[in-house]
Amino acid sequence: MSSPSQASIEFDAICIGFGPAGIALSCVFEDAREQAQPLARHAIRFFESAALTQWHPELLLAGTDINHHVFRDLVTPRNPRSRFSFAMYLKSQGRMFDFGLLGRPASRAEWSDYVGWVSRQVDAQVQFDTQVADIEPQVRAGRLDHLRVVTASGTAATTRHLVLSTGSAPRIPALYHDLLGPRVFHTSQFLTRLGAFGANLPRRWMVVGSGQSASESVLELLERRDDILIHSVHRSLGFRLTQLGQFPNQVFSPSHVDYFHGLAHDARRQFLDWSKSTNYAGIDPDESLKLFSLIYEDRLAGRDRLRMQPYRVIHRVAQEGSAYRVVTTDKFTGQEDAFEVDAIVLATGYQQYPAVPLLASLQPWLREDSDGGLLIDRDYQVAVQENCDARLFVNGLSERSHGISDSQSFSLMALRAERIALALDQAISRQARPTAGDAIAAPVNANTATA
Numbered sequence: 001m002s003s004p005s006q007a008s009i010e011f012d013a014i015c016i017g018f019g020p021a022g023i024a025l026s027c028v029f030e031d032a033r034e035q036a037q038p039l040a041r042h043a044i045r046f047f048e049s050a051a052l053t054q055w056h057p058e059l060l061l062a063g064t065d066i067n068h069h070v071f072r073d074l075v076t077p078r079n080p081r082s083r084f085s086f087a088m089y090l091k092s093q094g095r096m097f098d099f100g101l102l103g104r105p106a107s108r109a110e111w112s113d114y115v116g117w118v119s120r121q122v123d124a125q126v127q128f129d130t131q132v133a134d135i136e137p138q139v140r141a142g143r144l145d146h147l148r149v150v151t152a153s154g155t156a157a158t159t160r161h162l163v164l165s166t167g168s169a170p171r172i173p174a175l176y177h178d179l180l181g182p183r184v185f186h187t188s189q190f191l192t193r194l195g196a197f198g199a200n201l202p203r204r205w206m207v208v209g210s211g212q213s214a215s216e217s218v219l220e221l222l223e224r225r226d227d228i229l230i231h232s233v234h235r236s237l238g239f240r241l242t243q244l245g246q247f248p249n250q251v252f253s254p255s256h257v258d259y260f261h262g263l264a265h266d267a268r269r270q271f272l273d274w275s276k277s278t279n280y281a282g283i284d285p286d287e288s289l290k291l292f293s294l295i296y297e298d299r300l301a302g303r304d305r306l307r308m309q310p311y312r313v314i315h316r317v318a319q320e321g322s323a324y325r326v327v328t329t330d331k332f333t334g335q336e337d338a339f340e341v342d343a344i345v346l347a348t349g350y351q352q353y354p355a356v357p358l359l360a361s362l363q364p365w366l367r368e369d370s371d372g373g374l375l376i377d378r379d380y381q382v383a384v385q386e387n388c389d390a391r392l393f394v395n396g397l398s399e400r401s402h403g404i405s406d407s408q409s410f411s412l413m414a415l416r417a418e419r420i421a422l423a424l425d426q427a428i429s430r431q432a433r434p435t436a437g438d439a440i441a442a443p444v445n446a447n448t449a450t451a
């Protein structure tokens, strides 16, 4: 715990993470600045660990597309007149009419380019290449008075208002914790790890998972080596289709967030389980057909590149020399089976921790629910103890309190950013402005300050 006397620059608010959620928040302030609204007066600094904005670069694969409507971009649901919309992006690139003729969703490459295009216009207050390592409490007269945001390089800034837009964490089953490395990795490292093999891509693989990242990993590996052998391991009977129906997809609408947030703790958990099973861990019909056809055609040709392993529970993975021996059990018959692979891809998705690890040092000042998780109000503000004068908001880490649509999705990003910005404005306005405010509002990004 540090004392208030330790000098560091103070900001009205500090936002950690400048992925899509952080960018959407910055767009709110930039729109306000252009319209000379009071919201724009605050001195806000963003810290982003990456050197530049990229949207899930490790799975930026050819042939992949987005799974939300392009109207659900970084701004349109909040302000269709904002100049940071996907439509404005298309217009600026001269692709408005051709995009319309495509009659399909935007590719992931195009969406990533759109996110980068917006980012470059609203990143004047972003300090890139800056990983936040800790948030320390500064206590004065028994009260948590300020937050000290400490970066990995040891520099610090202080604030009373914090927004966490740090995204979800890769889910890595405990079985693999000691094996992680160049040959056992999560899809969040997919292209980097494949690239590191160069011309020596291993032949025998296991891909764990039944969702989109699993099918994409399988298809990419098949492209990269002709004599490859992939064990595709599933708890059910292979890849499931994602839920495309209009009715269940209404969970991604704003009214459902109100509904979900109004539920009791246990009901929220039940609702989340139900909505996850209807919307997560599924693949598109065309991908499903592609994978099934591939296995079928391989059989005709006497090839065996993709071996499906259905109803499997993996209960042991042991390194034996340069290979991994995988032992599985059939969920229903109990029959044990084993095979050997040279490398493993964990397409096991992402998770949100009930208690955010980055807030660990603040734990005594945070109020908890019965699972030890954060209590988050409808405006995404984290509930704190009475002796805490700092205010914290989560921007994209509220799956347990706001439901599936409000966490790992673009659907409500723009509306959520607006809600957080307004609540932040109120919180800051209730407190005195920091003395260094005017000086620190100067852009940190010389490249883009005038964009």
Ligand SMILES: Cc1cc2nc3c(=O)[nH]c(=O)nc-3n(C[C@H](O)[C@H](O)[C@H](O)COP(=O)(O)OP(=O)(O)OC[C@H]3O[C@@H](n4cnc5c(N)ncnc54)[C@H](O)[C@@H]3O)c2cc1C
Residues within 6 Å of the ligand: 016, 017, 018, 019, 020, 021, 022, 047, 048, 049, 050, 055, 056, 059, 065, 066, 067, 068, 130, 131, 132, 133, 165, 166, 167, 168, 213, 358, 395, 396, 407, 408, 409, 410, 411
């Ligand atoms: C491959 C893939 C495809 C997807 N496709 C879709 C889709 O088509 N449609 C959809 O709605 N959703 C999709 N999603 C869900 C995805 O979560 C959202 O699209 C979106 O990326 C969420 O944005 P975010 O800013 O909350 O999180 P992230 O995109 O994860 O961004 C978080 C940012 O915070 C930074 N950060 C984290 N910790 C720190 C720290 N300590 N200090 C400083 N910076 C930090 C990270 O570097 C990152 O830039 C996809 C997810 C994946 C993995």
